[in-house]
Amino acid sequence: DIQMTQSPSSLSASVGDRVSITCRASQTITNYFNWYQQKPGEAPKLLIYAASSLQSGVPSRFRGSGSGTDFTLTISSLQPEDFATYYCQQTYSSPWTFGQGTRVEI
């Protein structure tokens, strides 16, 4: 199975901060790669697909980058509603796997 490792596992930030989360795959996955946001008590929500494409309705402060094995999610100016857990996912090969999550806290 392809392992997805996110860093950091958690971070503390303030409103307005620029925040970056990284995800590394255990082997190349080209751009079969997605990011999700999950708020407490809610289902995950697709933010970014194909490594850098913004899902419809997602604010432009979210940006995805990377290819191959290394990927980054950047939030340019953290908003109160962005405090959540973020998961990366590879869909290059089955079983599709998620990262362990990065919790973004105030």
Added chain:
Amino acid sequence: QVQLQESGPGLVKPSETLSLTCTVSGGSISSSSYYWIWVRQPPGKGLDWIAYMYYRGNTYFNPSLESRVTMSMDTSRNQFSLRLSSVTAADTAMYYCARVYSSWPYYFDYWGQGALVTVSS
């Protein structure tokens, strides 16, 4: 707007079978553009997909659960279902159904709100 809704018992006894149904509205599960998937999340932990199905009946399983999982579709009701046999406490989780775009890059774009299933006697 596509909506998914999980339903089923919230409490299952050890060794018994967990059964959940996902009802889809605003879109057809017979669409060739999507897979329909079950994902679970143990309390305080991450996400794992269980199985997914295509309208033609093709079914794909996570190898870690394959021996215990059955998935089915009822296109007349626009529903798909999950059965997980021989459950243990380790199967206690929030179970989500979701829609997967069936071509590159296979993203999960719509999710149900989740159904919490507890395995306990």
